[in-house]
């Protein structure tokens with residue numbers, strides 16, 4: 001369901017302005033070209049895709065939404081004298097610092113001060129509530145190395161990521177709906193260089209399960225529900 005190197009979802013309305021390889025995108029078939037093109041341009045950001053209902057139903061009638069999150073420069077990058085190359089111009093535009101005429105439009109663009117909670121509320125929460133009502137949904141993050149995918153998806157105790165926030169919401173909904181019986185299955189996967197890694201496999205190369213379990217325990221999920 002989740003990859004710390006990337007996140008996916010279902011309705012896309014990625015629109016890239018001034019990009020030769022992308023125009024208004026209204027179907028998921030056009031998604032790969034549009035997202036990959038934009039992604040390569042945005043080195044300190046990553047895409048956040050969510051399926052199910054769009055971020056803004058009034059504005060978008062697409063099944064897939066694409067959200068961009070810019071992270072702040074790291075201390076190391078600041079020391080190296082690196083500069084911000086792209087910034088969030090308003091709520092939907094990613095604009096080049098060097099050439100203001102180059103801009104890409106998305107369903108939502110978050111700047112470096114945005115919290116993961118805010119990203120979750122806008123771009124992911126509706127996928128979880130939809131899934132609990134039987135609407136299939138997918139959320140994935142996609143971006144270059146160090147763009148912030150793990151920070152957004154996994155997070156830490158201080159700033160829980162999309163996965164722990166989604167798990168918490170899922171169990172809250174279960175708790176609030178005693179008349180219905182739920183069966184939850186959980187997997188934790190990473191797709192890297194087209195290889196799928198099972199992050200819950202103790203023999204796997206890239207284990208993040210210990211940290212994930214620690215975080216889930218810290219979120220006090222009631223015993224009777226966590227065993228369901």
Ligand SMILES: Nc1ncnc2c1ncn2[C@@H]1O[C@H](COP(=O)(O)OP(=O)(O)OP(=O)(O)O)[C@@H](O)[C@H]1O
Nearest residue numbers: 004005070071072144145146147148149150151152
């Ligand atoms: N929104 C943010 N605010 C503050 N720091 C961030 C943010 N996003 C990422 N970082 C920091 O940037 C660094 C790189 O982020 P992260 O490890 O999440 O990237 P990644 O895309 O998962 O990288 P990789 O593909 O190499 O696994 C980390 O130190 C992380 O804490």
